[in-house]
Amino acid sequence: MGAQQREYRQRSRSVQSTQKITRAMELIAASRVVKARQRVAETTPYANAITRAVSAVATHTDVDHPLTTERENPKNAAVLVITSDRGLAGAYSASVLKRSEQLRELLQEQGIEVVPYLTGRKAESYYKFRGRDYVDSWSGFSDSPTFDVAKEIAERCVAEFIKGSENGGVDELHIVYTKFVNMVTQEVQVTRLLPLEVVEGEAPRDDEMYPLYEFEPTGPEVLDALLPRYITSRIWNALLQSAASELAARQRAMKSATDNAEELIRTYTRLANQARQAEITQEISEIVGGASALADAKK
Template sequence: MGAQQREYNQRRRSVQSTKKITRAMELIAASRVVKARQRVAETTPYANAITRAVSAVATHADVDHPLTTKRDQPRRAAMLVITSDRGLAGAYSASVLKRSEQLRELLEEEGMEVVPFLTGRKAENYYRFRGRSFEESWTGFSDKPNFEVAKEIAERGVREFIAGSEEGGVDELHIVYTRFRSMVTQEVQVTRLLPLEVVEDERPLSEHAYPLYEFEPAAEDVLDVLLPRYITSRIWNALLQSAASELAARQRAMKSATDNAEELIKTYTRLANQARQAEITQEISEIVGGASALADAKK
């Protein structure tokens, strides 16, 4: 009985130590997610505005730009997968990787070779463990993205797309990331960045009117400057959305772990008390039995 009591007490102390760690990580994630949500709120309107502007210009300028023209027979497609550098965030990275595998299968069914670009150590480890090759990876910033890295990723993607598959580049650029909607809801999104998807607005003109544009010196020159900024802003916003989603997922996961630790502590405390009570009962029984034996011996 004494051995059981010591074992339960040791387990309880171990769980208490784990609970302190998970509680600390929960508080850290809760403090960081506030700033991450603020950054998302600040950048999303700009990303939406530049997307509308580029779509409108590409639709009404009547210019065949390399970044907006779909290749006749695309053979290679780049896939940017945004995951986390660290774990303990529930199914955050696993959901992104699962969706990227679905996208890979879809592109391969269309006859295209998939060229992975990865962000986050989780995606890098996923590919290395399975012996898969990838073009390039960026790590060390998943919960706090850097604009310079987003710009570097965008420039690399644009260079690969402009080169085309005939020169070792790609014909399409897709991005898989997690969109932050609320602290409870985050959704994995797949978006084709290049060539630019222009969606026509079906609302009546009375409800929606495009602004009038004058291009100086030419619409093609304007798109040369505007489209790379569009790609950079979309990737930057995707990194921020993913960072906020990662922190929200980690906060929920650590809160769940802390709650489970509290339940385990209660369970081990109850089992230790039961073992102690059983030990005391046994000692009393032994004392009573010994006293009865002595009394019988004196008779």
């Protein structure tokens, strides 16, 4: 009985140590997600506005720009997959990787070869474990990305797109990331950034009016200046959305782990108390039995 008590006490102390770690990680994620949400709220309006501006220029001009023109028989498509550097965030990275695999299968069915670009160590580990090749990767910043990294990724992707598949580049650019909706909901998004998809005929809301753009000197020069900024802002916003989603997922996962640890501690405490009660009962039974034996011996 004593051995059982020691085992249950040791397990309870081990779970308590783990609980302290998960609670600390939950509090850290909760404090950092506030700033991450603020950065998302600050950058999203600009990303939406520059997307609308580029779409307006492409729609209202007869410009045959390489970044807005569909290429005949595309052969290669770059796919930028945004995951986390660390685990303990539930199914955050797994959901992104699963969606990227679905996109890979869809593109391959269309006869397009996928050229992966990765962000986050989880994506790197996923590809290395399966023996798959990828062109380039960036890591070490998943929960706190910087604009310089977003600009570097955008410049690399745009350069590969401009080269085209005939010169060793790509014909399309897709991005797979997690959109932050709120602290409970995060949605994996797949977006094609290049060639630019112009959605026409979209009616504004009652309280919103679309602006009229006047651009000079020419449409191609305006697009040459806007499109790199458009790609950079969209990738920057996707990185921030993913960072906020990662922190929110980690907070939920660590809260669940802390609650499970609390339940385990209660279970081990109850088992230890039951073992102690059984030991006391056994000792009392032995004492009573011994006393009865002595009484019988004196008769």
